[in-house]
Amino acid sequence: MKKGALIILSGPSGVGKGTVRIELMKHKELNLWFSVSMTTRSPRPGEQDGREYFFVTNDEFEKNLKEDNLLEHAEFVANKYGTPRSKVEEMREKGYNVILEIETKGAAQVMSKFDDSELCTIFILPPSIEELERRIRGRSTESEEVIAGRLAKARGEMDLAKNYQYSVRNVTVSQCADDIAKIILNKVNANA
Numbered sequence: 001m002k003k004g005a006l007i008i009l010s011g012p013s014g015v016g017k018g019t020v021r022i023e024l025m026k027h028k029e030l031n032l033w034f035s036v037s038m039t040t041r042s043p044r045p046g047e048q049d050g051r052e053y054f055f056v057t058n059d060e061f062e063k064n065l066k067e068d069n070l071l072e073h074a075e076f077v078a079n080k081y082g083t084p085r086s087k088v089e090e091m092r093e094k095g096y097n098v099i100l101e102i103e104t105k106g107a108a109q110v111m112s113k114f115d116d117s118e119l120c121t122i123f124i125l126p127p128s129i130e131e132l133e134r135r136i137r138g139r140s141t142e143s144e145e146v147i148a149g150r151l152a153k154a155r156g157e158m159d160l161a162k163n164y165q166y167s168v169r170n171v172t173v174s175q176c177a178d179d180i181a182k183i184i185l186n187k188v189n190a191n192a
Contacts, residue, residue: 011125015170026177035088071100
């Protein structure tokens with residue numbers, strides 16, 4: 001069985017990575033498996049442990065870090081995020097194309113550890129910075145200070161799109177997911 005690819009979906013906070021990923025998962029021909037990250041942040045309304053994230057304590061996170069069970073990790077707005085290595089590798093060995101929906105710092109760590117032929121790196125861009133701000137504010141879950149921090153970080157992250165193999169603008173979720181599905185199919189078939 002052919003080992004699955006490692007697909008990185010990245011982009012600034014509020015760009016719609018999660019919504020696009022959910023739509024992308026409907027493309028059964030891609031044989032996708034979503035890697036759930038762990039985080040020390042509290043769940044947002046409607047989020048469930050093990051579905052959006054594994055919500056862990058700081059001590060649990062540090063234990064995974066020390067045991068080298070994190071493929072990547074990053075700290076953002078006073079919270080830690082990381083991708084459990086063992087499950088990602090298990091699913092790739094089973095032939096699944098594994099999606100990592102991660103921030104840019106984590107993506108850079110993963111990109112430094114793998115050959116380009118194993119990776120499909122995609123940066124999702126917002127239609128505009130104004131639309132990105134509207135989306136972040138529309139969550140109504142964060143303080144003005146956190147929103148300002150997310151927007152400042154997003155502006156800097158937009159410059160990192162050049163480090164990815166592909167960039168896709170999220171004007172509509174369905175079109176963005178369809179564009180990404182075509183990229184993944186082309187990448188996987190090219191490496192077959």
